[in-house]
Amino acid sequence: MTWLWHSQKADEYLREIKEQSLLSEAVRQCVEAAGHEHEPETQKTLLRVSHTVYSFSLQAASFGKCFLSNFPPEQFVSMCRDLRVLNAVRDYTVGIPLSLTQFKQMTIQVLIDRLVYRKLYPLAIEVCCYLKTPEYQGVSRVLKHWACYKVQQKEESDEVIAKAVSVKLADAAGISYSEIATKAYESGRTELAIKLLEFEPRSGEQVPLLLKMKKSPLALSKAIESGDTDLVYTVVMYLKNELNRGDFFMMLRNQPVALSLYKQFCKHQEQDTLKDLFNQDDDHEELGNFYVKASYKEQRLEARIAHLQSAVDEYYKAKKEFSAKTTEDEMRLLRFQRKLEEEKGEQLVGFSLHDTMTTLLSVGLHKHVEQLYKDFRVPDKRFWWLRLKALAEKEDWEELEKFSKSKKSPIGYLPFVEVCIKHHNKYEARKYVSKVTLEQKVKAHLAVGDVEGAAEAAIERRNESEIGTVLSRCAATTDHLLVERLNRAKATVAKK
């Protein structure tokens, strides 16, 4: 190796250093010295020395001689890298004569900033790439600065600049287009700003700027596109204050999503506006619903009924016949309830028809109940159930029996049995067992606890599953005779 310098002196120096085990220190000092040199040639020489020593010692190590045990190569690599950067910026075309110490103090970030402020964009980008700075801090930042500068160039048209910017910035990630657009807007180039904003993916940045630029319809569209309803609300509220009512409603009409959200807001904050919105849309059904809801807020019955009447009118306009008729029914019912309340003192207003009838039955006002049954066309089955339950509740067994005989029950007589049992009256329940249909005989007997009767019925009907049901209700000890009989019958039936 010493022949490199063709110098015998060098050989001597080297041996001295080796003996004092100072080789690694020597290499380190060489590298550091290179760093402080400004002349590339000198840098190279010093680095070459250290490199050669290092590789020599690596070779020697492979022969078992260890000279440079713990020398980390990273110092060498990073120094080369730093030197390249420094040499580049020290170049007379750039003119930043930094020393290594200054560079280390200032950090790469600041250096990039300096380059950017001097509009040395290509160089800045190259440095970033070379030093592998993360995109956010490096290339993207530089490109953003470049773009901000570019948009201020008055000579070129909006399209040209927008194209240039979009092409250059296309692949870079994390660019804040909104900052660039703001710059453009501040330079009075609104159209350019809008074009640039198209590229901004973060709607939280896009929308406020569009509002500032008085491009409200676009701001609204973008807010809706983002799906961030909070943002949409913000725009809508802003527009509410900026525009007159007519224009505001018109704008909402064109944006159904915004309209729905605004309606939600009105539901809680401004009920009357809701009415206007429905009117504007000729949405008569919704207006009807609105009046129905409003009716429940009224304390006085007259006001309540008045609202319901408005609802009826709206429902007819909307061709919702069923809703209209039902609402008319409710008005009729309310009036009826009020009248009866005044006459009889029973609290009735607001009850459902069912509850009204039940209450009236419980105080014995049967005629009125009949009236309601006819007036509101209550189906027979429901009416019978209602009467059955109300009378049993009242334990008015006499009336119940009378009513049960009034005509043939549309619900059969098993319900009578079961309801009586529910009210712990087996005696009454038994009265109806004989009246049930054949299919329900077994059930009826079992309901009143008459296992024998049930067995009779089941056997007579020759129904296997019914026999089984009765069997399951038999107590093994007391009914063993019955059980035998049933088992025999079951076997007979099964054979067929």
Next chain:
Amino acid sequence: MHAISYSHVMQGFPNFFCQPNLREDKLQPRDFHILFVPRRSLLCEQRLKEKGVLNSFTNIDEYILDLIPYDGDLLSMESESSFRECYLENDQTSLYHAAKGLMTLQALYGTIPQIFGKGECARHVANMMLRMKREFAGSQTQILPVFDTLLLLDRNVDLLTPLATQLTYEGLIDEIFGITNGYVKLPPEKFAQKKQGEGGKELPTEPKKLQLNSAEELYAEIRDKNFNAVGAALSKKAKIISAAFEERHNAKTVGEIKQFVSQLPHMQAARSSLANHTSIAELIKDITTSEDFFDSLTVEQEFMTGVDTDKVSTYIEDCIAQKDPLIKILRLVCMQSVCNNGLKQKVLDYYKKEILQTYGYKHILTLKNLERVGLLKPQSTMRNNYPTIRKTLKLWMEDANEQNPNDISYVYSGYAPLSVRLTQVLARPGWRSIEEVLKMLPGPHFEERQQVPTGLHKKRQPGENRTILVFFLGGVTYAEIAALRFLSNMEDSGTEYIIAATKLINGTSWIKSLMDSPEENLP
């Protein structure tokens, strides 16, 4: 410290905060903070600014709470009004939060390479996800993807499943008692602890509160079983625990006794767990063996198989006549309507009149809501596609095996949830095989791919499972979760499912969220 939930933004809460100002002089100086959940709201801050109180708050921040893990394979946003907002009020705020939640998920578990979806909401969420990805383009995380596929499903693609009564153990607990935040409150009588030496102890009056999740061994075993198979499982467990306790007779040496004693806490916990679940099972059995339950279930299954869905059901008529709980009626009529693709005008009007006359006119608004979301509507000119869908996807499986199921239909004793069937077909053989059926269901279906950073592509080893995240937009039932777990556990399925939803629902809570009670507005 007050936390404000986003859903209350519109209900005038900002006005509430203006009042403390008046009292401030009298009280000692206090710090007021606001924590927005799940997200800061510009609108709220604007309101507070308008009222002049924004600066009185020491600290304004947000607590981002999107997806909450309920179990090892279950995430929920617990957004009660999500279905109502999306399908009734055209307010898709909860979908925005769902997308944000998914972005957080991807930040932790890697970009999901494949996204499938069915429904309008699903499309919207996917669009937002792709858009949000662009927003964060500069800061990619280098994480190996855990999920292979994301499936977004609109609730309204399958309106039938939540209406049906769930028949799994956990499903029934939810149907009957209601599970909230992983806890259930039960009537205390069956859980009275019999302490020795204390006679005549008073029965507790407070409901018994139990936590339900897979950390409890027994519960994890039985939660997803059909209820009819739970009894056998419990008795088997009882034998095992008994035998374990009997071991104490075999422990002779000090070492053996010591080992037995060390096992005691675990055995006692197992015994207590068994006692709890035996009690719960008894409570449930009281209901499932009742005639009422049987009749109701029979009608449900008739509707699901297309029997008599076009006429007024005498059973429903009788239930209304006896003033059975309104929710029960609503679930049944909606089910009939869904299975018939809408009811004949005469039938619909008849049901509506019966309901309004029996339960009150005020429910007219609820009925309108149900019509709006498609649950209870008049027949349109379009033919009823439900029978075709049922046949093609094999939604009704006669003779479903409840004890040793071989198909997901066990969760409803014969009916396979449409949503889960769609998921099953997606995994194998793929949706292309059911294009025609998919077109009959509402909303678009789509596939998207997301770029995964090079070098992070998941290389699956032979025998390793695919992981699919299924996200229900609008709610998911425990029965559907059980069905998906069944698919994960099936041999040679090759797929593992993780379930996410905007809310854990059952038919009752779901219909309740669509009800409007105008009387509540009375001052």
